[in-house]
Amino acid sequence: MDTAISADDLPLGNSFAALPPAFYTRLMPTPLPAPYFVAASARAAALVGLDPAMLASQEYVELLSGNRIAASSQPLSAVYSGHQFGVWAGQLGDGRAILIGELNGSAGPMELQLKGAGLTPYSRMGDGRAVLRSSIREFLCSEAMAALGIPTTRALAIIGSNQGVMRETVETSAVVTRMAPSFVRFGSFEHWFYRDKPEELKALADYVIHTFYPELTAEPNPYTALLAEVSRRTARMIAHWQAVGFMHGVMNTDNMSILGLTLDYGPFGFMEAFDPNHICNHTDQQGRYSYANQPQVGHWNCYALGQALLPLIGDVDDAQQALAVYEPEFARALDYHLHAKLGLVTGRDDDRALFDGMFALMAADHVDFTQFFRALGNFAAGADAPATQLRDMFIDRESFDDWAAQYRLRLRAENSVDAERKAAMDAVNPKYVLRNYLAQVAIDKAQQKDYTEITRLLAVLERPFDEQPDNESYAALPPDWASHLEVSCSS
Structure with a gap:
């Protein structure tokens, strides 16, 4: 694609629009008063062949705010x-998101969706708008997750406006352009199943x-x-x-991607003081979507999808067999990640006990999740005692010393080389994640019309595994005031 192409001439396709009219409502975005550029992701722009500098131009500001088609x-x-x-919950739908089309790029066709573009028939009691606060959080986290190597929707740009919208208080509105090959959800299938269609x-x-x-078309039953x-x-x-340590916060079936992407960033959070029962969503008073519950909720959601697909699968046993892949796949993937995080290149039957003991110690002393694993890379297998920085994270240092002795023996058993192991561990244990207080600092400045912190923070989060000496402060523990931050489903 010509990166300097005008907004009017974008070659937008729309494969979803080829579905029957019952699947969507055609409509125009509601113009956003006096829109202005806030931020853009060069990496996301590259996926669809756009020049990120063009995104700040007035014509693209008009396009990405929904004022220009x-x-x-x-x-x-x-x-x-x-x-x-x-x-x-019955019928939901894109209550404030409008798909404007898809662009071909290096990753294939990517849908462009304007979130906060105005009322739709699915807005229910909402106003169809998004606020600057939540748009910044989604923009930054989408790109941070991509840099961590986690499947996710992407965020192209944020366009702001001084238009006020009411949430807990009056806030200014914004539109975030998000991208994905598809925004079809588990709930898209549930919709037709429960309507008997x-x-x-x-x-x-x-x-x-x-x-x-397309590879599934050769299967005996593609739906299974x-x-x-x-x-x-x-x-x-x-x-x-x-x-x-990522927590989604609202794993409803309408927030689950049919492509296995992290979808709909609302009250998310990254684990800080480790507590497996931590709830990042202030609205979730029962703790359904706590960190510890996420794996089983994911399985439950797959069962909901299986129920919806049952008329096509035809046999309950076949659906059960398809769903049975979840638990072993999760266990295998988590085992892989934990071995990598601890720098272990081989597997042993007692590794699970080593992992469980580590998490129990972290939980007992509320050790910072990200800092612990990053510091673990400095563990010396040949030394008699672990690094002081690591040991000092724990209140019960004797218990940590006992665990460290087991870990040291495990490393020696596979002849682990400290320097090689540290390089491998630093490549999977991020130093920088989107802590809530970092996002809040960027939001506070943006609400004063200073958008530079969004751009700076994005640059840090795009290199989560690098040391970045000039940005050490972004890896710091949250300040005291951050303990009062709450995130909820309100956006």
């Missing part, structure tokens, strides 16, 4: 349903298989194979979440 665009909002906090259910499944899983593959991808994704 490219000639090839077929804007639409999709309908779907879902289970929210384990309860069937087998033809629409089949049309959606066929679209997903032929467009994103689809359920199994989505279960595998979901298990691998959540195992990677657990490995970096």
